[in-house]
Amino acid sequence: MVSPTIGSIFPLLLPLFGLLLDLCSAADTISANRSLSGDQTITSSGGHFVLGFFKPGSTDRYYVGIWYGKDPKLTSVWVANRETPVADHSTSVLKIADDGNLVLLDSSGALIWSTAVNTTSNSTVAVLLDSGSLQLRDASNSSMVVWQSIDHPTNTWLPGGRLGLNKITGMTQRLTSWKDSEDPAPGIFNLELDPNGTSQYFILWNSTNNYWSSGTWNDQIFSLVPEMTQNYIYDFQYVSNPTENYFTYSMKNPDIISRFVMDVSGQIKQFTWLDNSQSWILFWSQPRQQCQVYSLCGAFGSCNENGQTFCQCVRGFSARNQSDWDLGDQSGGCVRNTPLQCGDRANSSNFQRDKFFTMDNMRLPVNNQTLDGIGSDDDCQLACLNNCSCTAYSFAGSRCYVWHGELLNLQDQYSQSEASTLQLRLAASELPSPKSNKKIVIWTVVGAAVALLVCLALIWFVVWRRRSSRLMRASKAVGGGLVPFWYSDLQRATNNFSHKLGGGGFGSVFKGTLPDSTPIAVKKLEGLQQGEKQFRTEVSTIGTIQHVNLVRLLGFCSEGTNKLLVYEFMQKGSLDTHLFKSTSTDLKWKTRYQIAVGTARGLAYLHEQCRDCIIHCDIKPENILLDDSFAPKLADFGLAKLMGRDFSRVLTTMRGTRGYLAPEWITGVPITAKADVYSYGMMLFEIVSGRRNLENTEEGNTAGFFPTLVASELMKENIGSLLDQRLGGDADLEELERACKLACWCIQDDESCRPTMGQVLQVLEGFLEVAMPPIPRSLRLLTETPENININFFYQTQNVSSSQSSQSKSGTSNSSQTRSNASNSSGA
Ligand SMILES: *[C@@H]1O[C@H](CO)[C@@H](O)[C@H](O)[C@H]1NC(C)=O
Ligand SMILES: *[C@@H]1O[C@H](CO)[C@@H](O)[C@H](O)[C@H]1NC(C)=O
Ligand SMILES: *[C@@H]1O[C@H](CO)[C@@H](O)[C@H](O)[C@H]1NC(C)=O
Ligand SMILES: *[C@@H]1O[C@H](CO)[C@@H](O)[C@H](O)[C@H]1NC(C)=O
Ligand SMILES: *[C@@H]1O[C@H](CO)[C@@H](O)[C@H](O)[C@H]1NC(C)=O
Ligand SMILES: *[C@@H]1O[C@H](CO)[C@@H](O)[C@H](O)[C@H]1NC(C)=O
Ligand SMILES: *[C@@H]1O[C@H](CO)[C@@H](O)[C@H](O)[C@H]1NC(C)=O
Ligand SMILES: *[C@@H]1O[C@H](CO)[C@@H](O)[C@H](O)[C@H]1NC(C)=O
Ligand SMILES: *[C@@H]1O[C@H](CO)[C@@H](O)[C@H](O)[C@H]1NC(C)=O
Ligand SMILES: *[C@@H]1O[C@H](CO)[C@@H](O)[C@H](O)[C@H]1NC(C)=O
Numbered sequence: 124m125v126s127p128t129i130g131s132i133f134p135l136l137l138p139l140f141g142l143l144l145d146l147c148s149a150a151d152t153i154s155a156n157r158s159l160s161g162d163q164t165i166t167s168s169g170g171h172f173v174l175g176f177f178k179p180g181s182t183d184r185y186y187v188g189i190w191y192g193k194d195p196k197l198t199s200v201w202v203a204n205r206e207t208p209v210a211d212h213s214t215s216v217l218k219i220a221d222d223g224n225l226v227l228l229d230s231s232g233a234l235i236w237s238t239a240v241n242t243t244s245n246s247t248v249a250v251l252l253d254s255g256s257l258q259l260r261d262a263s264n265s266s267m268v269v270w271q272s273i274d275h276p277t278n279t280w281l282p283g284g285r286l287g288l289n290k291i292t293g294m295t296q297r298l299t300s301w302k303d304s305e306d307p308a309p310g311i312f313n314l315e316l317d318p319n320g321t322s323q324y325f326i327l328w329n330s331t332n333n334y335w336s337s338g339t340w341n342d343q344i345f346s347l348v349p350e351m352t353q354n355y356i357y358d359f360q361y362v363s364n365p366t367e368n369y370f371t372y373s374m375k376n377p378d379i380i381s382r383f384v385m386d387v388s389g390q391i392k393q394f395t396w397l398d399n400s401q402s403w404i405l406f407w408s409q410p411r412q413q414c415q416v417y418s419l420c421g422a423f424g425s426c427n428e429n430g431q432t433f434c435q436c437v438r439g440f441s442a443r444n445q446s447d448w449d450l451g452d453q454s455g456g457c458v459r460n461t462p463l464q465c466g467d468r469a470n471s472s473n474f475q476r477d478k479f480f481t482m483d484n485m486r487l488p489v490n491n492q493t494l495d496g497i498g499s500d501d502d503c504q505l506a507c508l509n510n511c512s513c514t515a516y517s518f519a520g521s522r523c524y525v526w527h528g529e530l531l532n533l534q535d536q537y538s539q540s541e542a543s544t545l546q547l548r549l550a551a552s553e554l555p556s557p558k559s560n561k562k563i564v565i566w567t568v569v570g571a572a573v574a575l576l577v578c579l580a581l582i583w584f585v586v587w588r589r590r591s592s593r594l595m596r597a598s599k600a601v602g603g604g605l606v607p608f609w610y611s612d613l614q615r616a617t618n619n620f621s622h623k624l625g626g627g628g629f630g631s632v633f634k635g636t637l638p639d640s641t642p643i644a645v646k647k648l649e650g651l652q653q654g655e656k657q658f659r660t661e662v663s664t665i666g667t668i669q670h671v672n673l674v675r676l677l678g679f680c681s682e683g684t685n686k687l688l689v690y691e692f693m694q695k696g697s698l699d700t701h702l703f704k705s706t707s708t709d710l711k712w713k714t715r716y717q718i719a720v721g722t723a724r725g726l727a728y729l730h731e732q733c734r735d736c737i738i739h740c741d742i743k744p745e746n747i748l749l750d751d752s753f754a755p756k757l758a759d760f761g762l763a764k765l766m767g768r769d770f771s772r773v774l775t776t777m778r779g780t781r782g783y784l785a786p787e788w789i790t791g792v793p794i795t796a797k798a799d800v801y802s803y804g805m806m807l808f809e810i811v812s813g814r815r816n817l818e819n820t821e822e823g824n825t826a827g828f829f830p831t832l833v834a835s836e837l838m839k840e841n842i843g844s845l846l847d848q849r850l851g852g853d854a855d856l857e858e859l860e861r862a863c864k865l866a867c868w869c870i871q872d873d874e875s876c877r878p879t880m881g882q883v884l885q886v887l888e889g890f891l892e893v894a895m896p897p898i899p900r901s902l903r904l905l906t907e908t909p910e911n912i913n914i915n916f917f918y919q920t921q922n923v924s925s926s927q928s929s930q931s932k933s934g935t936s937n938s939s940q941t942r943s944n945a946s947n948s949s950g951a
Contacts, residue, residue: 153225153249154262158218159187166192169253171380172200176212180305180450184208187217187227187236188307189255189272193380193396198403200255200279200382201272202307203227204236223247223269225259238270255281277307280314280383286324287362287369288316296369298385303452311454312389312416316368322361324370326391326410329454334389334417335410340370350407352831356381356395381406387451388433389416404788414486414534421456422529425485429536429623437533438480439553456529461550465511475551479504479516485545486534487517488526497523507548519543605666606678610685617645625697625745629762634692642692643677648762651686658686665761668733672725674748674756690758694751697758699744702813705849712846712854714753715810719862720887721755722747726803727880729760730796737761738794742802743783744809786872797874800883804869808833811862813847830870833863834898861886867896 151167153159164175170192176185177197187203204227209215214230223242227235238259246262247269256273260266273284278300280286288295297315302308313327322340325333338347340361345351351359356379359372374381380396390410394403410416413433414426420434421443427435434448436457442448443455463477497503503523507513512527533545614620617635624632630649636642651658662679669675680687695701698718701709710718722742729737739746740763748756785801787794808816808830816830836845842860843852865886871877876897878886885891 151251153217153219155219155246155248158216160216161213165251167251167253167255171253172251172255174251174257176209176215176217178212179307182208182305184210185212185215186307189251189257191380191396193398193401194403195401199307200277200281201257201275202277203272205277205307205309207235209235219247219249221245223259225249225257225270240270242269243267254283256283278310278385280385282357282373282381283371285369285371286314286316287367288318288320289367290320291366298383298391300385300387300389302387303447303450304387305450306452310387310452312385312387314385314391316370320368322363322368326385326389326416328389328417332417334415335391348409388413389419406784418454418489418531420453420533422531423457423459423533424453425533425535427535429626435535437482437530437547439547439549459550461553463511463548463550477508477548478551478554479507479546480549480554482535482545482547484535484537484542486532486537486539486541487524487543487545488515488530489532491517491524491526494523494525504546507546513548515545515547517543517545605663605676606689608678608680608687608689610680610682610687613645613680613687613689616643620645620647629759635689644690644692646688646690648686648688651684655681661761661764662688668729668737668761670725670728672721672754672756673728673760674758693748693756695749695753697745698747698749698755698810701749702744702809703815708849709753710813712850712858716855716858716862716887718747718749718753718755719807719810720884722757722806723803723880723884723887725755725757725760726799727884729757730799730880736796738763738796739799739802740794741783742799742806744806747806785874787874795874796880797877800869800877800880801874803880803883804866804877805830807862807866807869811845811847811859811866813849830867834867834896837863837867837895861889861893864893864896867898868893871897 151165153165159165159175161176164173166173172189173192174189175187177188177190177199178185179199186199186205186208188199189201190197190199203217209227209229211230215228215235217225217227220226220237223245224238224240225247226237229235240259242259244261244267247259248262249257249259250265251257254273256271258268258272259270260268273281274296276284276286276296276298278298280298284296286296286298295315295318297313300310300312302310311329313330314324315327317323317325323345324337326335327333336347337345339345343352344359356375357372358375359370361370362368382394384392384394386392386408390408390413392405393407395406396402397404412428413419414428416426420426420436423437423440424434424442425437426433434453436442439460440457441460442453443458447453447455464475465477494503494506497506497518498521500518503516503518503525506523507516507525510525510527513525514528515526515530517524530547613635616637617633620631620633622634624634624644626632630647633645633647634642635645653661658681662676662681666676666679674693675691676688677691678689680689695709701707726739726742729739737760739757739760741759742757746758748758750756783802783805785794785798787798805816811833833845836842837860842863843854843856845863846852846854846859865878865883869877869883882891886893
């Protein structure tokens with residue numbers, strides 16, 4: 124065993140030792156001769172990973188961990204002493220113990236952490252590999268590995284790592300989230316293989332409630348993760364043999380740095396490192412909606428997809444531990460501010476019966492009890508009041524549901540059909556009472572408050588006058604016919620930002636009305652890094668871009684950190700609300716086609732006709748707005764550039780919009796206008812089908828990745844089946860086929876095979892014929908494709924097979940000639 128005295132006798136000598144011996148042992152190795160203390164680190168031979176002491180965030184607790192060599196923000200992938208930090212890293216030491224284990228000793232020499240294996244030899248070394256794994260192995264024989272960190276993952280799953288189950292020892296390799304964003308201790312969420320032996324992965328809350336499942340492995344993908352077919356960067360492998368089941372992955376291109384993380388938010392997230400912007404982009408996450416995470420907000424906490432923060436305590440409750448809550452650990456939930464008047468208290472002198480607070484549009488908590496034989500809301504309420512442990516009831520569909528104890532898994536503003544009204548039990552004093560006998564007190568308080576407000580208003584007015592004269596001068600500098608607004612004007616126009624229209628990647632949008640009763644949409648930009656002058660320049664550039672298919676920028680506001688853009692208001696909202704609502708029948712085929720054409724026109728204008736080519740970067744139905752005659756206008760153009768020149772910001776904020784991302788976003792090649800063409804193609808599929816490309820159907824099965832279906836139906840010449848069912852087959856089949864083929868062309872893996880937006884427009888308008896598209900490589904995985912189908916090009920050329928030549932017309936311009944050459948080289 125370790126002698127606990129070494130550290131305590133020579134606490135100051137140990138770091139010195141390490142320093143001196145740096146010279147004679149490899150910098151990626153901890154050996155009997157070289158231990159680690161203080162700020163010393165070892166680095167893997169290629170420089171990819173670093174091991175040493177670190178402290179997360181603003182804490183002063185130290186952990187031994189492994190992090191990326193490239194990322195200065197110290198993104199850890201593994202932590203040794205998750206639950207047992209040390210207070211002082213300079214006197215703690217990570218070393219090889221006498222028994223050959225790698226151990227961490229604190230300043231008193233006490234054992235904090237150990238690899239805890241039975242080693243056959245006591246001459247071992249610990250080597251940090253470029254795969255991110257720390258290996259404990261025999262000093263003289265490197266293939267005798269006794270322990271490796273990649274077999275003991277914490278919250279990160281690295282390429283080459285395994286998540287699985289050893290059937291003999293019963294050991295599982297699972298990911299466990301951090302407790303909160305600054306505490307690596309095991310949190311409440313796990314990702315693990317089904318312990319029952321099926322090939323599906325679950326995300327579990329508190330090791331019990333399974334709120335996400337990958338579906339079973341079907342030799343290529345997990346059945347509930349259809350987006351795996353659209354995968355350009357990983358090789359996945361599921362292994363099942365008599366001793367173990369596990370899943371592992373590797374990178375197709377080893378230069379790409381990627382990691383999967385079981386996040387504090389209860390979602391699994393996949394990040395990819397973008398070298399040129401030195402940042403991680405969130406590429407994929409599940410469950411897609413934050414509020415689908417089971418009991419994310421703890422007991423008496425409620426989740427809200429549209430809120431400023433996802434979690435909030437319900438009325439009458441506050442966070443049990445505010446500091447945990449702020450760091451993203453809401454599992455402690457909320458506690459009641461005022462105890463219920465029940466039991467013993469019911470006999471006290473100023474007894475008031477508990478009341479109920481009505482919460483509409485809620486996802487009801489789990490674990491209800493159904494009370495039979497209760498026929499009215501009043502009786503249901505009484506049944507709840509009469510039991511001190513009852514905390515809420517709901518009377519719905521003439522049934523009485525009650526809840527006892529903690530309320531878990533609440534969600535506000537729930538939009539699904541199961542949304543219902545919950546009656547939350549609160550002490551009477553928590554709710555306004557109509558006959559308050561404290562009127563005098565209240566009026567005194569109100570009087571004082573009013574007096575105070577008047578004073579403040581006066582002060583504010585003076586300050587405002589001074590500032591506005593300054594702003595007045597500044598705003599004269601802006602051209603482009605844009606109106607500079609005061610923040611206070613916009614506050615008034617939007618009724619203090621009370622009517623939220625939506626939240627995009629760059630900030631929230633609110634409805635407002637100008638004094639002349641012109642409706643406007645006000646976008647509050649978030650996370651803007653730019654200086655005042657640059658902001659004004661960019662905004663006035665955006666202001667000069669005007670087109671019938673682009674949402675018009677009317678004005679802006681720039682006061683300190685308040686940066687807002689004022690747009691014309693679009694009556695019918697965004698395309699997704701019409702397209703994906705199962706009941707909506709607004710969009711006939713003709714309208715849809717016009718939307719596709721209009722959008723293409725707007726994009727073509729941005730790409731080809733503006734002074735500088737503008738890449739939109741975020742084409743999706745949410746960004747297509749419709750006026751009262753359903754004419755489409757593109758929103759948010761120019762913002763990618765405004766928000767950050769490297770585009771990385773765009774990606775990190777595109778939560779859940781992975782379905783629209785062109786592959787070059789991940790492979791790291793420069794982004795061109797063709798990235799928009801890809802997104803446009805993805806959207807075109809959705810316009811045709813009326814559903815998301817990546818979507819779970821109501822039965823919980825996946826509907827399949829729609830573009831794959833298109834590809835196969837195109838081949839079977841069975842195009843009518845692709846159409847949105849709501850249209851009842853009422854569509855121009857020629858237009859439909861054109862749209863489907865075009866969309867397939869737009870999503871080609873190789874950007875040089877995709878048409879330009881100008882060509883897209885010509886095809887849609889019927890000026891250009893479109894040939895049978897090749898199936899993009901990524902889609903081919905799931906499609907039975909005859910070999911010979913991939914030999915054609917976007918435009919028909921002379922060497923085309925006879926079966927398709929009937930569809931072709933000449934229409935070949937110079938540019939299409941070069942295009943066919945480009946396609947030729949990559950078509951097979
Ligand atoms: C430790 O250092 C000594 C002398 O520098 C060397 O002979 C010995 O091989 C080293 N041991 C290990 C395990 O590296
Ligand atoms: C290995 O163990 C032997 C005795 O069992 C001991 O003398 C020797 O110092 C140990 N070597 C190391 C590197 O700890
Ligand atoms: C190590 O060996 C001891 C005694 O032989 C045994 O009890 C223990 O279970 C072993 N530990 C491991 C991790 O194999
Ligand atoms: C190193 O260890 C491996 C596996 O234990 C063994 O097969 C091999 O013979 C060893 N090599 C030497 C040189 O001892
Ligand atoms: C595993 O199987 C047992 C018995 O068949 C069942 O009760 C349990 O719910 C299953 N667990 C999971 C996670 O499916
Ligand atoms: C998680 O489960 C354990 C028992 O399995 C329980 O004691 C604990 O309270 C649970 N945690 C939460 C946040 O409910
Ligand atoms: C909140 O939790 C942290 C640890 O998670 C603990 O240190 C702190 O004392 C708690 N605060 C309160 C007010 O309970
Ligand atoms: C409340 O008072 C009544 C009579 O004054 C008594 O019978 C009853 O036990 C008391 N209840 C409690 C919970 O103390
Ligand atoms: C009540 O609980 C049952 C069983 O868990 C569930 O099927 C039902 O949907 C719940 N009803 C409501 C209104 O929450
Ligand atoms: C209150 O409800 C709980 C849970 O259903 C039950 O166990 C308890 O007996 C009830 N108490 C009374 C006084 O009815």
